Amino acid sequence: MPxxxxxxxxxxxxxxxxxxxxxxxxxxxSDKEAERRAWATVNKQTGGGRKGGSGHEK
Numbered sequence: 001m002p003x004x005x006x007x008x009x010x011x012x013x014x015x016x017x018x019x020x021x022x023x024x025x026x027x028x029x030s031d032k033e034a035e036r037r038a039w040a041t042v043n044k045q046t047g048g049g050r051k052g053g054s055g056h057e058k
Contacts, residue, residue, distance in 0.1 A: 006039075006049075008048075008049030009042070009050070010049075010050060013042050013046055016042050016045075016046075017035075017039050017042045020037070020038035021034045021035050021037075022034075024037055024038065
């Protein structure tokens with residue numbers, strides 16, 4: 001999976017990132033930086049994208 005690919009994220013995580021990004025843009029942060037910060041926040045809160053495999057620890 002190439003860097004920046006968001007296909008492994010759940011719909012909920014994508015919605016969260018979009019909402020966070022809009023908040024940053026409203027505060028005057030550039031589009032690119034707002035997107036970067038939003039996904040960093042989602043990753044920190046949820047631990048990243050979907051986890052696969054049997055017996056995966058959270």
